[in-house]
Amino acid sequence: MIVREYASCDECGTVHVLRIGIGAEPVQAHHFECRNCGQEMGVSLEDKIGMSFGPNATRAARDDSGPVVNLHPSFVFSKEEIGSADAFPSIEFGSKLIDAMLEARARVGLSEEFPSFSTDAPRRARVIEEWPQLRAGWSLTRNGKLDLAQKRIDAFVGTAGYEDTPNSIQDWIFQFIGDLTRPYFERLWEGLFEQLWIAAQKDDFERFVAYYSTELSVAHGRRYFEICKTYLGAFAEFSQVHQLVASNIAVDDSYVAASSNFDLTRMFYGNAFEAFGDNIEILTALNNLIEDRPFDQLRSITFDAYRTTDKAGRTKAFADNPALAAIAGEFDNQLRNASHHGGMTLDRGTGVIEYRAGKGGQGDAETISYAAYLARSSRLFIQLLLVFRLELLIANKFGARLPV
Numbered sequence: 306m307i308v309r310e311y312a313s314c315d316e317c318g319t320v321h322v323l324r325i326g327i328g329a330e331p332v333q334a335h336h337f338e339c340r341n342c343g344q345e346m347g348v349s350l351e352d353k354i355g356m357s358f359g360p361n362a363t364r365a366a367r368d369d370s371g372p373v374v375n376l377h378p379s380f381v382f383s384k385e386e387i388g389s390a391d392a393f394p395s396i397e398f399g400s401k402l403i404d405a406m407l408e409a410r411a412r413v414g415l416s417e418e419f420p421s422f423s424t425d426a427p428r429r430a431r432v433i434e435e436w437p438q439l440r441a442g443w444s445l446t447r448n449g450k451l452d453l454a455q456k457r458i459d460a461f462v463g464t465a466g467y468e469d470t471p472n473s474i475q476d477w478i479f480q481f482i483g484d485l486t487r488p489y490f491e492r493l494w495e496g497l498f499e500q501l502w503i504a505a506q507k508d509d510f511e512r513f514v515a516y517y518s519t520e521l522s523v524a525h526g527r528r529y530f531e532i533c534k535t536y537l538g539a540f541a542e543f544s545q546v547h548q549l550v551a552s553n554i555a556v557d558d559s560y561v562a563a564s565s566n567f568d569l570t571r572m573f574y575g576n577a578f579e580a581f582g583d584n585i586e587i588l589t590a591l592n593n594l595i596e597d598r599p600f601d602q603l604r605s606i607t608f609d610a611y612r613t614t615d616k617a618g619r620t621k622a623f624a625d626n627p628a629l630a631a632i633a634g635e636f637d638n639q640l641r642n643a644s645h646h647g648g649m650t651l652d653r654g655t656g657v658i659e660y661r662a663g664k665g666g667q668g669d670a671e672t673i674s675y676a677a678y679l680a681r682s683s684r685l686f687i688q689l690l691l692v693f694r695l696e697l698l699i700a701n702k703f704g705a706r707l708p709v
Contacts, residue, residue, distance in 0.1 A: 307393075312358055313365040314339040314346055320368040325350060326377035326395060330433045333378040334541040336566040338653035340372035345653070347566075348376075374563070378544050381560040381676040387656075398549060405552035409488030429466035432485070432544070436537040438465075439481060443530060446474045446709055475707050479697050482690045489553035490687055496628030497695050504594040505703070513590055513600035517699065518706040521587065526708035528580040529693045535576065536686050539569040546680045551687060556680035558673065561656040565675050574682045575645025578636065581689045582616030585623075585633065587696060592623040617641075632691055635684040639671070651675055 310323040319341035325333070331352040339346050339361070346362040358364050375382055375392045386392035438461040445454035454474055462471050471477035486494065504510055536543060545562050589611060590600045601608035603622055611622065617638035623629040643649045643660035651658050656675050662668035673681075696708045 308350070308356075310348070310356060311365040311367055311371070312346065312348060312362040314342060314344060315361045315363055316344045317342040320365045320371040321346070322369060322371050322373045322390070323348065324373060324375045324390065324392070326375075326380065328378035328544065330378055330431050330541070330544060332433050332541060333376075334566070335376045335378075335564040337374055337376065337564060340374070343654065376563045378541065378564075379548060381545055381549075381556055381562050381679075384559060384561055384656075387561045387563065398554065401554050402548065402552050405488050405554065409491065412492065429484075430461075430464075432537065432540055435461075435465060435481065436533075436540070439477060440534065440537075442474055443478065443709060447526070447530065474709060475697050475701060478709065479694060479701075482694045485547075486551055486687050486690055486694075489551060490691060493628075493631050494691055494694065496631060497691060498698070500591060500595060500626065500628050501695060501698065504591040507594040507597070509594055509599045510703075513594065514699065514703045514705050516600070517587065517590075517696075522696070522700070522706040522708045525584050525587070525693075525696060528584060529689070529708060532577055532580050532686065532689060535573060536682075539566075539573070542566050542569050543679060543683055543686075546676065547683050550680050550683040556676050558677050560674060560676040562674075562676040562679055565651060565653050565656065567651045567653075567675070570679065570682065571649055571651075572644055572647065574637075574678070574685060575641045575643075577682065577685045577689060578638070578641035579616065579645065581633075581636065581685060581692070582619055584689065584692055584696075585619060586612055587692065588629050588632065589619070589622040592626050592629055595626065632688050635681055635688060637681070639668075640673070640678075640681065643671075 306327040308325045308327060310325060311320055312323055313320045317339065319339060321340060325335070325348070327350075332349065333351070334347070334349040336345055336347045338344070344361050347358075347360050348362055349357050351357070356364070373388050373390050375387055375389070377394055380394035380398050382392055382394050386394070438457060442454045442457040445451075445457060458471065458474060458477060462477060467480060469480070471480055483491075540547070542564060545564060546556050549556055586608075589603065590608060593600050593602055593608070603611055611619070620630070620633040620636055639662040640660070643662075649658050649660040658673050658675055658678055660671055660673075662671050693708065699705050700707045
């Protein structure tokens, strides 16, 4: 469904024809460039409230002679379609999403017939609805307010549409992550699961669990919480690509993200890179066990020495293990440097980010579309969630401290 609205730029008065696709989330926030003067404009659409205009935008009378601005909370647009009154990205991507779901069902032996749901069953909560509740329960748990956290859990999850209702904060996070990473990344999760059970049979595994509890869990949990706050707090922006990435649908430089609230996302890749580069030390420890060494001994250096190495090279420690290496497919140190140090500029008119590669931003100029940047950020975030889910499983199954 597409809603047509008209908005004038408060700076220059240009009236824009807005074609706004309706997505699943209860709040849609869009930021875009005035097609005349280049100033940032914005509109938002919220359930039970309706359309609001701003910044720098006012509802205008119908004027179909103005420039067309296509907006959608769940999809990006091809460069050829971004200014077209005939753009329907839901048609192109909708079929790909269905194919991804069918493939996932076939892989686990389910039929292509989707199950029917009772109208009496609770609707599955949407990300923007659920995250504030989960964040509050998680924060209370981190602050030691376990009774208040449990009240939050009990008050919300029963109406959140889970088939298997969570009864603890770790179970809630575990299932929430599962929903955010399906369908494609479920297969990568299964590979991680298998590697964990191989490691768990090794003689040094018990010592690893004790070390994880005392030395790694607290810091890892803090990083997961902070990155989830950043990504899910900006989900109105990342939602343009999230489900496409979770379905392994390519979003490259040939696509344009209609909404470009770059201030929310410009440093995300760098921060996620840092968190991922730190927390994948757990994959290295498991790989040491799998290769029949003590968990704290790599092939040529100790685990303590590994933890002091440059993050950009840390994935090499498990590069020969396909299941573990698959979790680190997105890990670009050049993009990290530009993002982490504010070295990127976005041209909203073209939807292209420019940055300089090399240490200190002294290398050659590189470009990436904002759509592709969002997609790569989302993929890195999902990879981090898979590692988080693995740590939750280790804590639950083997009695380690929860990384929350």
